[in-house]
Amino acid sequence: xxxxxxxxxxxxxxxxxxxxxxxxxxxxxxxxxxxxxxxxxxxxxxxxxxxxxxxxxxxxxxxxxxxxxxxxxxxxxxxxxxxxxxxxxxxxxxxxxxxxxxxxxxxxxxxxxxxxxxxxxxxxxxxxxxxxxxxxxxxxxxxxxxxxxxxxxxxxxxxxxxxxxxxxxxxxxxxxxxxxxxxxxxxxxxxxxxxxxxxxxxxxxxxxxxxxxxxxxxxxxxxxxxxxxxxxxxxxxxxxxxxxxxxxxxxxxxxxxxxxxxxxxxxxxxxxxxxxxxxxxxxxxxxxxxxxxxxxxxxxxxxxxxxxxxxxxxxxxxxxxxxxxxxxxxxxxxxxxxxxxxxxxxxxxxxxxxxxxxxxxxxxxxxxxxxxxxxxxxxxxxxxxxxxxxxxxxxxxxxxxxxxxxxxxxxxxxxxxxxxxxxxx
Numbered sequence: 406x407x408x409x410x411x412x413x414x415x416x417x418x419x420x421x422x423x424x425x426x427x428x429x430x431x432x433x434x435x436x437x438x439x440x441x442x443x444x445x446x447x448x449x450x451x452x453x454x455x456x457x458x459x460x461x462x463x464x465x466x467x468x469x470x471x472x473x474x475x476x477x478x479x480x481x482x483x484x485x486x487x488x489x490x491x492x493x494x495x496x497x498x499x500x501x502x503x504x505x506x507x508x509x510x511x512x513x514x515x516x517x518x519x520x521x522x523x524x525x526x527x528x529x530x531x532x533x534x535x536x537x538x539x540x541x542x543x544x545x546x547x548x549x550x551x552x553x554x555x556x557x558x559x560x561x562x563x564x565x566x567x568x569x570x571x572x573x574x575x576x577x578x579x580x581x582x583x584x585x586x587x588x589x590x591x592x593x594x595x596x597x598x599x600x601x602x603x604x605x606x607x608x609x610x611x612x613x614x615x616x617x618x619x620x621x622x623x624x625x626x627x628x629x630x631x632x633x634x635x636x637x638x639x640x641x642x643x644x645x646x647x648x649x650x651x652x653x654x655x656x657x658x659x660x661x662x663x664x665x666x667x668x669x670x671x672x673x674x675x676x677x678x679x680x681x682x683x684x685x686x687x688x689x690x691x692x693x694x695x696x697x698x699x700x701x702x703x704x705x706x707x708x709x710x711x712x713x714x715x716x717x718x719x720x721x722x723x724x725x726x727x728x729x730x731x732x733x734x735x736x737x738x739x740x741x742x743x744x745x746x747x748x749x750x751x752x753x754x755x756x757x758x759x760x761x762x763x764x765x766x767x768x769x770x771x772x773x774x775x776x777x778x779x780x781x782x783x784x785x786x787x788x789x790x791x792x793x794x795x796x797x798x799x800x801x802x803x804x805x806x807x808x809x810x811x812x813x814x815x816x817x818x819x820x821x822x823x824x825x826x827x828x829x830x
Contacts, residue, residue, distance in 0.1 A: 407471055414505065415464045421498035422460065459487040463502035474510040478523055481506045486530050503527065504593045511597030512604070524594050531586055638744070638796035640687070647683030649754040651676045653719045675718040682715070705739030706731075706767070709746060713765065716750050722762040723750070729769030738824050741800040742767070742776055745808075748793045749778035749820040757782030761817070773806070773826045779819035797822070 462484040470477035485500040507527070511520050658672035686704070704712075713723045734742075746765055753763050761782020768775040794810055797820075801808040806824045813819040 411467050414467055418463070418467075418499045418501060419460075456488065456491060459484050460497055460499040463499040466502050466506050470506045470509040474506065474513045475515060475519065475523065478503070478506040478510045478527075482527050482530060486533075489531070489533075504589060507590060508593050508597040511594050512601045517598075520594070520598075524590070527590060528587055531590070634799070638799065641793060641796055647679050647686075649751045650679045650715055650719045653721075653754050671718075675715070678718075679715055682711075703736060703740050704743045705736065706734070706742060707739075709743060709765075709767075712743070712747055712750070716754065716763070719754065721750075721753060721757075724762070724764045726765070727767045727769070731769055734774060734826070738774060738804065738826070741797075741804060741806075741824060742774060742822075744800060745776050745797045745820065745822050746778055748797050751793065752818065752820075753780040753782065757818070771826075774824045776822045776824070777819070778821075779813055779817055781815060781817040783816055 462480040466477040466481040466484070468477075469480070481500075481502040485496060485503050488496040488500055507524070510523065655672070655676060658669040658676070710725070713725050717723050750763060750765075753761060757763075757780050759782075761780050763778065763780040766775075766777040768777070797810075798808055801822055801824065804824050805827075806822060808820075808822045810820045811818070
């Protein structure tokens with residue numbers, strides 16, 4: 406596409422040059438002024454040939470401007486300066502390549518200082534060419550131009566005479582001749598610089614948008630991972646506690662099946678009640694994923710007595726006490742407290758010796774809630790940090806609390822946690 410555009414530009418400029426200067430072509434007939442300046446038709450035609458060949462760098466510059474914009478601009482400026490210094494023939498339309506290459510250079514990735522230096526140098530050369538034309542060489546049939554050196558010598562003498570004479574008219578003519586090209590060149594630079602600034606601004610905005618999109622994706626991934634971890638903890642707490650109670654009751658019912666059927670009946674009733682409660686809470690968690698608007702209230706301190714009653718019904722004596730003035734706590738703290746107690750009681754059911762008892766203490770103070778759960782049974786199954794302890798550790802850490810869990814000095818196992826109110830206030 407770029408090659409086609411470049412070829413079209415060159416074709417248009419060459420055609421415009423041919424149409425604009427048809428009276429000055431190689432095979433045209435020169436007028437008296439031309440003959441007076443060059444002396445012979447052959448000399449004039451040779452000069453016209455070189456004037457035409459000077460347009461070739463302009464065409465080359467248009468082709469090179471995409472890859473080497475600075476080099477292309479210098480080529481176009483040199484070709485235009487040759488035409489400006491011509492004593493008879495005027496600048497052809499091919500010199501518009503200076504504007505084209507200047508636009509490409511300004512909108513490229515070159516440093517702005519380099520572009521401005523090129524612009525100033527181009528304006529200076531344009532003014533010098535206008536001064537050279539402003540000096541003017543009067544046709545002299547007796548002394549026709551014979552070479553470039555002859556022309557430069559006469560131009561130097563004319564400049565000396567103009568400077569030591571009345572230089573103001575010469576400067577006015579030069580400025581008038583250079584005014585329009587200089588304004589076109591400055592306008593080209595301004596438009597290209599504005600386009601470059603806008604392009605860089607759009608690139609910065611696009612980069613920021615890409616960074617924000619990546620950041621949003623990372624936040625989404627972290628939120629999904631956090632939500633998955635939370636749902637996993639909830640499911641573990643529900644399933645582990647419910648199944649532990651049901652297993653203990655099933656073992657008791659099996660042992661008392663023949664000796665004490667009424668106790669077996671009570672144990673089976675507890676299994677049914679616990680199973681239904683676990684299923685109901687699991688449905689609540691599934692609804693959290695499916696339809697958050699239809700959630701039932703999450704368990705909290707108000708539902709702790711029901712949890713303790715289910716554990717007592719499984720045969721484990723539980724002492725429950727509350728110290729301090731109960732306060733209305735945020736839902737996240739109440740849920741964390743419920744899960745901590747639930748996990749501690751589940752560990753007692755799973756790992757403590759038969760006949761062990763448990764103590765649950767809640768202490769309210771202005772700074773937060775203290776939870777203490779301890780059993781007096783010896784650990785008969787290896788208690789390694791699993792999903793349950795890891796889950797309550799994550800809950801407490803998220804609330805900027807403190808958690809300790811391990812064997813107690815009396816031989817049992819204890820869990821102690823403190824949930825502050827300052828983070829949620």
